[in-house]
Amino acid sequence: MTNSSAAAQIPLDDVAVLMPAYNGQADVDLTLASFSETAPIHVLIVDDGSTPPIVAPVIANMTIEVLRMPQNGGIERALQTGIDTLAERGFRYAARIDAGDRSVPQRLAKQRVFMELHPRVAGLGMWTQVVTRAGKPLFMLTPPPEPKAIRRMRFFRLSLAHPSMMLRIDAVREVGNYRSEYGSAEDLDLFVRLMQRYDCANLPELGLYYELNEGGISATKRRRQVISTLRLQWRYFNPVNPYDWLGLAKNLLHLVTPYRALQRIKRLLLAPRASR
Template identity: 30%
Template sequence: MVVPETKPVISCIMPVYNGDRWLKIAINSILQQTFTCFELIIVNDGSTDGSGDIIDAAAARDTRVTVIHQPNQGIVAALNAGLAVARGKYIARMDADDVAISTRFIRQLAIMNADPRIMILGTGSRTIGPDDSSDGATAPETTEKIRCILGNNKTNRFPPSILQVLHPTTMMRTDCIRAIGAYSEEFEHVEDYDLYLRASSAGLIAEIPEILMLYRIHGNNISVRKLHEQEQNAARCDVVRVRDNRQARGLRRQRISGPTFAGWVGIRRYRRERQLGLAQTRALYDAGLLALKGALKTSPSVSLHLLARCAWYLALDLGPWRASGKPGGTGSSARDQDKAFS
């Protein structure tokens, strides 16, 4: 049995709802971290499968595990319940279906301790399928210097630009997350993106470009099932948070018409679907037409930005590098595709 220090440095929060299929692997990948001064707060959000028994068994064998059993209230309530009892200087996120590489905490901690400007730090990840049983415990120790990508946050104009990191890879400063009001239920399925936009006003978002998380893709991922709903809510979040940031800084409010907003939703959906090989160029034309239609009742800088983005994506789709896999090709990341607008 591992006995924790008096006060943990890291509080890892894992919300669980009917996650018994991969839950043991996820828990073990945290308990086998090379950095050991942490607490693992598992919030059982009203599971009806065997998750509760698995969680209680983990707590019985390792005193670093704290368990919260609550009626089903959704992921935001579960995350905030964990945050309310967290004792660590840092919050680490973990999902019940993913696998953390054993050196994840120690690599993130080194960066967070060295640079107080960083409020949220993500890591690189590799996708795995539903049948991958790796426990993440075999990652070799390394003395290689840690590289870090700092986000170029621009949240005072629409559409905002931030470094978007994979939520379950993040480590965050506890005092910052509490100061901004924790997670919000205002924008369903994009509570992480909303948190990033609010936290970016306090400091930097960054990422370690190392694979320190195995991200499991299966048929029940929210990012797959609720893609269109996510992008609709993320676009609403963009409007509200930019408005709030501009108001707080005494900046003039930007005008965004209904057609312009619909065009931005279309662009966001296209960008996501493009990564899955689903997006059609026609959808991008439609988004551009909506941006044009709403231009007279929209701030010129907003309309120009959206039209420029449409033109950029069209160039990527129709250019000679379309299938090259180079930045801009179909194999590139959203970050590569959007580098002209960061």
């Protein structure tokens, strides 16, 4: 779909990394230092009421703006504000990442090449290596690349890893931006709405190291996240799609299964892929 030599020549003037942050200055520094691109990188950190406030690190080849929210309002509001701010600044693409995660070299250039060649794609993810806080590989997330498969399995499996995504900003705003209606499942809510008008796809190569954080949203707000996902499934349920039925059963099971037990199951099922 794209190659490293072509990506290396791509300017990133219309791309900005969008990272919400609440405390965790060290994680912010680690994540931004992981980016390696030939072209200069633009970053918008949305500081969601951190105490003390997030400070932009000084990193070569990177221009960093910190937008401070007056108080902690949650990731949904931070991302919504971030998208609107980037639109006002004239950026076309928002590359998502979360504090603590790490990017692979040339991720942004590769994604921008693909997005330019596929104007109907409004969101583009990449394969993701899940790691511990210490960086130890746990398992690999390898969702399908094709829009049709992603749309069909949207409620059954993780088809788009949110921190790996590059988003077309005008499309995100066209469908209503990030919302707080489905708390802790703001990414799935956005992707479902995007796929009603556009396509979403994945580059089938490693693009992100995702840190499995016991203090992250998936752990601390898990019940809220599962309930929001079930509400989305009910709203957009397609009875002729067998994966919608499977997804419904899966998330009902998640609702009654402890988080750590689910993580152990994932590691057992997916750990062999981590060595690839």
